[in-house]
Every structure is written in structure tokens, then in C-alpha cells.
Amino acid sequence: GESVGLHLPTLSVQEGDNSIINCAYSNSASDYFIWYKQESGKGPQFIIDIRSNMDKRQGQRVTVLLNKTVKHLSLQIAATQPGDSAVYFCAENYPPFGGTSYGKLTFGQGTILTVHP
Amino acid sequence: DAGVIQSPRHEVTEMGQEVTLRCKPISGHDYLFWYRQTMMRGLELLIYFNNNVPIDDSGMPEDRFSAKMPNASFSTLKIQPSEPRDSAVYFCASSLSGGLREKLFFGSGTQLSVL
Numbered sequence: 001g002e003s004v005g006l007h008l009p010t011l012s013v014q015e016g017d018n019s020i021i022n023c024a025y026s027n028s029a030s031d032y033f034i035w036y037k038q039e040s041g042k043g044p045q046f047i048i049d050i051r052s053n054m055d056k057r058q059g060q061r062v063t064v065l066l067n068k069t070v071k072h073l074s075l076q077i078a079a080t081q082p083g084d085s086a087v088y089f090c091a092e093n094y095p096p097f098g099g100t101s102y103g104k105l106t107f108g109q110g111t112i113l114t115v116h117p
Numbered sequence: 118d119a120g121v122i123q124s125p126r127h128e129v130t131e132m133g134q135e136v137t138l139r140c141k142p143i144s145g146h147d148y149l150f151w152y153r154q155t156m157m158r159g160l161e162l163l164i165y166f167n168n169n170v171p172i173d174d175s176g177m178p179e180d181r182f183s184a185k186m187p188n189a190s191f192s193t194l195k196i197q198p199s200e201p202r203d204s205a206v207y208f209c210a211s212s213l214s215g216g217l218r219e220k221l222f223f224g225s226g227t228q229l230s231v232l
Contacts, residue, residue: 034220041221042131043208046159089160104173105221107160 012114019080020112023073023090032093034105035064035075037088044107047075047088077113085115121224123209129230133199138227140209142191149183150221151194152208160208166192167214178203199231 013019027032031052036044048066050057050073057064063076073090087110094104130136142149150165153224164174169186177184181200186192196203200223210221 023213043210043226045223046220047221088230104162110158 001108009055010112011111012116013080015080015082015115015117017080019075019077019084019113019115021075021077021088021101021110021113022092023075024110025071025073025090027091027106027114028068028071030094033073034091034093035062035065035073035092036089036107036111037086038089044089046114078103080113080115082115082117085113087112121208121209121211121222123227124223125227126229127228127230129232130199131232132200133198134231135195136199136203136227136229138194138207138209139191140194142192142209142211143213143222144190145224146211146213147194148187148212148214149186149190150212152223154177154206154208154212154226155204163194168204186224197228199229201231204229204231 008081011019033071034049035047037047038044048057048064049064050066052068055066061078065074075088077084089106089107089110093109121143121228123140130138147168148165151163152160153163154160161176163176164184165172166186169189181198184192185192192209194207206226208223208226210223212221
């Protein structure tokens with residue numbers, strides 16, 4: 001079956017740098033994508049989402065980019081802080097949201113982000 | 118709001134024993150999900166409920182697993198009998214229908230170890 005995968009399992013950056021976490025998805029019909037952050041001993045926490053009719057969405061210090069042509073999703077974190085150290089998951093929603101169907105979120109394997117002070 | 122509340126936080130049991138995991142969703146949320154997280158398989162959806170009714174249990178590994186939601190504020194995931202390969206972190210999540218209902222709110226999880 002189709003699944004979401006991540007290019008890089010680990011990413012180490014210096015405090016203050018910008019971080020980019022990548023994700024490849026394989027289901028071209030997925031209509032909604034979410035990035036989650038999971039800190040040690042905690043459940044995943046919603047960061048930002050984007051619908052398939054958008055290419056970019058910005059939040060506070062985070063930006064999600066969606067390239068449907070190559071089925072690629074990225075999360076950019078500006079001025080990365082030690083508190084950003086966590087595992088980051090992308091998730092895709094399929095079947096497409098709407099009507100009476102409820103899409104299922106499929107999670108990628110995760111990328112470990114380590115921020116060095 | 119206290120968020121999604123799961124208990125226990127940690128459970129250690131012996132193979133063959135019954136294990137019951139508990140979840141209290143966020144008040145007002147009408148969707149409840151059970152996920153399992155392992156290093157090998159990542160986050161897997163086991164089952165989800167809408168208005169206390171199980172909608173899709175295709176992710177439940179086998180008949181040893183069962184889930185119930187007797188009311189809007191409580192759900193259980195039971196494993197009987199438990200096996201070492203069931204060792205994982207089990208997460209409960211809830212969401213609100215309409216709009217961005219896929220925005221799941223997760224609990225802190227139950228770390229299950231089956232010896």
C-alpha cells in the first residue's frame with residue numbers, strides 16, 4: 001500500500017539556524033497534510049497543516065511547503081531553538097476529506113531533530 | 118482543558134495476562150482514535166470511533182485486541198491474552214468533526230511492556 005516516508009531520519013542543527021525537515025508522500029490523491037512534533041515521553045502535538053489546494057502555509061516560526069508535482073512536503077523552522085528538539089512526523093490524509101467519508105491519517109516514520117546550543 | 122487523558126502511563130505485565138488501557142477524550146470531541154507506536158512500524162491506527170460507535174477497526178492486529186467506548190467520555194483498549202510483540206506505546210487521540218477534524222489531539226500514551 002501507499003505510505004508516507006521521510007528522506008532523513010536525523011537532523012542536527014545549531015541554535016539559531018533554520019531547519020528543514022522533508023517528507024515524501026506517495027498517494028497523489030491525499031488532500032490534507034499535517035506536521036506533528038513529538039517530544040520524549042509525550043504524544044504527538046499538532047504543529048501546522050496544509051490542504052492540497054495550497055503550496056505554502058506559515059505559522060509562528062514554521063512554514064510548510066507542499067509540492068504536489070513531486071509529492072513532497074517540507075517543514076521549515078526558523079531560528080531553531082533547543083526546545084524544538086523532538087521527532088517530527090508528517091501525516092497525509094486519505095481518502096480525500098469530505099462527504100461522508102473520513103480520511104485516515106497515515107504517519108511517516110519521523111525525523112529526529114537535535115538542536116545544539 | 119486537560120487534554121486527552123490516558124491511564125496508566127506505564128504498564129508492565131507478563132505474557133498471557135489481560136491488559137486494559139483507558140482513555141478520556143477532550144470534552145465535546147466526537148471522534149476517538151487508538152494508535153500504536155513502535156520503532157519498527159511507527160504510528161499505526163488501530164481503531165476509531167465516531168459518537169461512541171466503532172467505525173473502522175481494520176487496523177486492529179487480531180482478535181486478541183478489542184476496544185469499547187461506552188460513553189462519550191471514556192474508551193478502553195483491551196488485549197487478552199497479551200504477548201511480548203504487543204509491547205509498544207499506545208496513544209489515544211480525539212478530534213472534533215467539521216472543519217479541520219483531522220487535527221488530532223493526542224494523549225501522553227501508555228507505555229506497555231509485555232514480558
